[in-house]
Amino acid sequence: MKKHVKTVIKGNLSNTVKTGGCGTCQSSCQSACKTSCTVGNQACQK
């Protein structure tokens, strides 16, 4: 535990380039988002 910094998410995004790409997740504009593309708020279905 650091005094000045609290890490709340240890991410691995960059590495998912090796493991991802299955294409199971929903297309980003195909539901409640029809005018402002947002991909980061989708869930991985893997």
Next chain:
Amino acid sequence: MTQLNFADIHYFSVLNQNILLDVNSGSVHLIDECTMSALDALKMAEGDFERAAKLLNTEENEALVQLKELVKEGLLFTPDETGGFYQPPATTVKSLCLNISHDCNLACGYCFAAEGSFGGQRLNMPLETAKKAIDYLLANTKRTFCEVDFFGGEPLLNISVVQATVEYARAKAADVGKTIKFTLTTNAVGLTPKIEKWLDEAAVSVILSHDGRQKIHDTMRYFPNGRGSYDVVSANIGRYVVNHPDGDFYIRGTYTNKNLDFVADVEHWLQKGWRRLSMEPVVEKEAAYRIKEEDLPKIKDSYNKLARLYDAKRKEGQPFEFFHFNIDLQHGPCLLKRLTGCGAGHEYLVVTPEGDLYPCHQFVGREAWRLGNLATGIERPHLVEELKTAHVYNKPVCKKCWARFYCSGGCQANAQLFNNNLLEPYEIGCKISRLRLEYAIWVAVVPLA
């Protein structure tokens, strides 16, 4: 130590919380004021820790040391494993948006579909065309899970074709070992109990359009005779929500510069007991209700209030969903998905009643972007290629933007509409995305503080 790139981190303060995002790993840190100062100094010293240290007091230097530790631990200034190079995979269609009706029973003031017609004729899609669209999807996809959205115009004006298409698609998909998920986007004017029952039985997810407060809703969403649709639509949506306490649906609204205080519209929905919500900015280049640069402070204020409301309701045990706050920082989409973006024109296509193919629902009617037809297939493969390669690594502005893996470069149709250049995103859209994302990240991390 290699050169630190400040486009690979983002630190910001919202609602008395300092947050530090490591863009390439997706790691998130909560930081104190000393660390904010240390980051400012590091930036001023162009990433040179020794030079930065000379600008800081003792406690801030402690924070600087901790930042250096995060770098060593792979949690800060993490390099991008792709090296900024991405070759999109071979095209495979995954989702279709069927504009099942280019007609509408409303005449909404802000409709990008020009009252459903998209600037063309008012037409319903014939069943044969819808079947060909399903055949096209199944013949051109390598995915096991596909999606079809019924859109318009108003899809309930052609409900018999919607119903027959779902039946046909389910059978055809099963024959080839695939699953299709269906959604339907409706203005809810014609949402009868009978149709509701069918939607349930057919497991069709529903997007219900509503703009919130009556005055706001009726200003834009009215019948062709000018009468507001609030009363009719609210009654139908209200019944649907009551009947579907755990339903797979969203209430979706559009805000314009007439309701920059759209948090009040979200509150209006909550007062009705509607809790699965989405509210998005209007897409408009010229009309008086368009979003302008000077509107951004008020928009920020609304997201600020919305984030506080979201957190308060969560603490009260009365949580609600707000689509653009649904950010899963630990198990979000993989990097390849974020590079693919919305997939318009290669993963995602729209079919018009005439069988024409466009990259997405917003491109419909822009003749230069008609990709082909169900009968002929893709006639303009160069446009597909252009859309596929319009990803964040090829967009100069995005390469330097911390939000690049969250918005995935923004809406392609908006870039084309506002700048006539897929590689140049719609700037106001970017600014809204960034501030909305800051609040979404806050919403996600504040319970972990």
